[in-house]
Amino acid sequence: TEKSAQVLHKQQLWLDTVLPTASTTVTWDDGESGYAPVDYSGGSEFEFYFPLTVTDQPGPGSDYASLTNGVQGYFVWQDNTPGNTEAFPFEYYVTGSQEQPTGAYKVGRTGQKLGFEQLDTGNFLHIRLSPDVEYNIGSSALVFHPTDNAGNEGNVSFPLVYQMDRMGPRINRVSYLNSYAGVDQGQISTTICLEDFNPILSVEYQWTDVGADPIENGWAVDSGAAERCRLVTIVKGNLKSDENHSYLLHVRGTDSLGNVSTAAWQFDYNLQYPKYGVLYGTNPNDLLSEHSFKVFLPDRGIKVSDDGSYEYPAENVANSLLVLLKKPTKHPGVYDYWGFQGRYYKQDLSDGSYGLCGQDRALEVLLNPTVDLDRWFHACLADTEEGTRISSMTMNDADRAELRTSLANAYGPVEVTIFATPYGTRPYDIPVSVPHARDTYVFNFASTANACVVHGINIQPKTPVSYDPDYQAGEVLAELPTERQLPASLDGAVVTVSLSNLLAPVYGLADIDCTSADTYFSLLHTSEGGTSTECYRSSLIAKAEQDIAIPAGTTEAKGTYSILVQVKCKGSDHIDCFSYEDIMIDQRELDIYGVTEVRTRAEFVVESLVSTGEAVTQYPIAPGSRTTEVFVSAADGIEQTIGFSAQVPELTLGTATTYGTYIKVWNESTIDSVPLDQYRWVKLEGTRIYETVLLGADNSQLFARLGSPNAATAACLPLVTGLNEIRYQIATTSGRVTPIESVLVRAGSEQPVIRMKLFPDNTVLATSSDVIASIKTLESSLAAPETLQLGVSTAEGFSPDLS
Secondary structure, three states: OOOOOOOOOOOOOOOOOOOOEEEOOOOEEOOOOEEOOEOOOOOOOOEEEEEEEEEOOOOOOOOOOOOOOOOEEEEEEEEOOOOOOOOOEEEEEEEOOOOOOOOOOEEEEOOOEEEEEOOOOOEEEEEEOOOOOOOEEOOEEEEEEOEOOOOOEOOEEEEEOOOEEOOOOEEEEEEEEEEEOOOOOEEEEEEEEEEEEEEEEEEEEEEEOOOOOOOHHHOEEOOOOOEEEEEEEEEEEEEOOOOEEEEEEEEEEEEOOOOEEEEEEEEEEEOOOOEOEEEEOOOOOOOEOOEEEEEEOOOOOOEEOOOOOEEOOOOOEEEEEEEEEEOOOOEOOEEEEEEEOOOOEEEOOOOOOEEEOHHHOEEEEEEOOOOOHHHEEEEEEEEOOOEEEEEEEOOOHHHHHHHHHHHHOOEEEEEEEEEEEEOOOOOOEEEOOOOOEEEEEEEEEEOOOOOOOOEEEEEEEOOOOEOOOOOOOOOEEOOOOOOOOOOOOOOOOEEEEEEEEOOOHHHOOOOEOOOOOOOEEEEEEEOOOOOEEEEEEEOOOOOOEEEEEOOOOOOOOOOEEEEEEEEEEOOOOOEEEEEEEEEEOOOOOOOOEEEEEEEEEEEEEEOOEEEEEEEEEEOOOEOOEOOOEEEEEOOOOOOEEEEEEEOOOOOEEOOOEEOOEEEEEEEHHHOOOOOHHHOOEEEOOOEEEEEEEEOOOOOHHHHHHHHOOOOOOOEEEEEOOEEEEEEEEEEEOOOOEOOOEEEEEEEEOOOOEEEEEEOOOOOOOOOHHHHHHHEEEEEEOOOOOOOOOOOEEEOOEEEOOOO
16 A cells, blocks of 8 residues: 555555554443443434544554545444344444434344444444334444455454343243153153343243133242243143143243243143153254153162062053164155164063063163164064064164264154053064053254255345346347346345255254354455455344345445355254355446547638548547537538447456447437337447438438448438437446437538638648648638648649548
8 A cells, every 4th residue: 555645656565464443432331341332312212322433553663554534444233142043123324423313324234244434533323223123132242343445454342231122031941851650640841941131020831721822810920030041840740640641831921121922832741551751851842963862661660679579560650661763764664763772671580571670760862973882773663453563683884884874964853752561561562452652752953964955045136136148239229128237236236035944844944043153145246356355244034035235335336246145054063055146237437428520521722722522520528528519511412420439438247248338319300200210229339420311202221221220331310401409329238328418410501611721821832731830710611620630732732631
């Protein structure tokens, strides 16, 4: 970066690698560990501002800094509230004053990287929240990214002492347990966790039948103290034996601000069959890469006394259990499983029956890739008219490898079936006449060790932003194409992002970690040199479809753009990404165009010398400045042309394809004789020449030339003697269009005559240099030319030569 503050040798450069920084006049609050944003006097709770000063320091041993004034910096309102997955909308306005802005605020979301112009005099970030949004912002920070002229970007975080809690507590089920302690003593026990940034004043719960709503006077109240996190154990006891129990548990939490939230879960416990208990080490509904649970028998199961005698279990109490993990493949009529029994059965040698060893009353089942393979076997299950038959096979090396691979790559619901039989029945061949429990439990696995793609991502701009890199319009167009147009800017462009789960559609978006820095929407700019840089980033929310608007001031004039959407899985480090390529904008200005020359046959008179040749009148064009009147001849047989030019920068798309520039010129004064639809858009590369044709009685050849002009020759423009109002418009196939312009063409009935006088000596035959140096006046029926091209003197006299 050249140092502008000093006069340096033109080859002297300064290297600036020092990051700019930011500070605030708000005082740090030790008690709250943060900075309290400033409220407006008499303002609402939904509005505040935060003062900021951006500075850039010289590097070590130097007094040079590239400075930050006028440079675009960025900020992110980072929501650090535990458990939040949604990005909340808000409005912002950055000014140089602490006064509440009256202009139009911009829209952003928490987690988005938003730009603003840095001012040396200080910035004030004004933030306005919507009363219609249910915010749950408890812990947050304003993270500023000050940027200097050298491109260095700092990172300064200001934790905020600010809350906007308009949501009730988050309610989650931590664990639950089905247990059986004897006849009519079945029990469902669950632990519920409630969290809120403000203290939770009350926790209420109510059991109802499945499908029923809670009644207002049926709530039970937990007696725990008001805390930000409350663990509540809720029990449904005294469940009758020989019944299938299904209930809904409703939980209602209220925080200290009066915000209320509710949640409900269904619990099932079938006590019609041999009884056993399940204790979950993990919540089966959580998306995890591994799960665990325990199955156990009630205390009334068989026990081994010290003297070696047996105590037999009560009726309908399970005494043997078999756990089967369903494999991902199955065959018609036969279900393939991994069986888990371990040291679970002991044979009573006296009668040959099987019972449970006392020390193995509880069996822990670990479902993870490091499972103890010695405690598993390969099982096949088949249902016959006689009953259920389960055949077990020894695990070989291939079976062990398959089991571990299956658990390591399990993504989706995995079924676990538990068989429970009464004392004396071995759970392998179970006759129809023997009552037994056969319960299926579903655990949600989210292992992505081998997954190529988990989440489907679709990017669909609502605003046209794409182009066809192979598109080339013809030399002549009846109408301008509209399907190929490019936007002049991405400011305000709306992009729809659709998300889905391809591996396990039943999961929906539950496995997307929206709080991760690896889950985002990003707009990338690729310069003409091929370098890609991120110019905008936004967080994503867990919605199947969401619209993201590109803020103003994000895009540059040249280069291509692409969109990258990336999501990270909650249950693993797996990341899915999808890009939308070849976005192009066209910010070329069409403001230098117009009539640049008129060529006509003329009679040149220099003293007594007379010659006929071509006269050229040239007109300048500049932004907002173009000629409005020209003169030509309508004399029969006079060849003359009008040249239209436009200075349009080249727009390179992809490789070398360019979108063409076109011009349409018509005579409004003759529109009754030559309708507008007879004229065509003609490709304009530099200058397009139009040959004037006198409108006559037979215009068939004229119409033919207008309908299909030859790109290699001049286009055609009909005139009448006198005043002609010529209109023209210039456009590109990318969508840039000028206003309709007018130029008056006065067509005289005779050949123009140009008379010139030589000074000081008009008796000597002049050379071309003499003529140029000696012109005193110019009289012409043409307008006074900006450039006069003169010929050379010859032995025959003065001969114009305009080559």
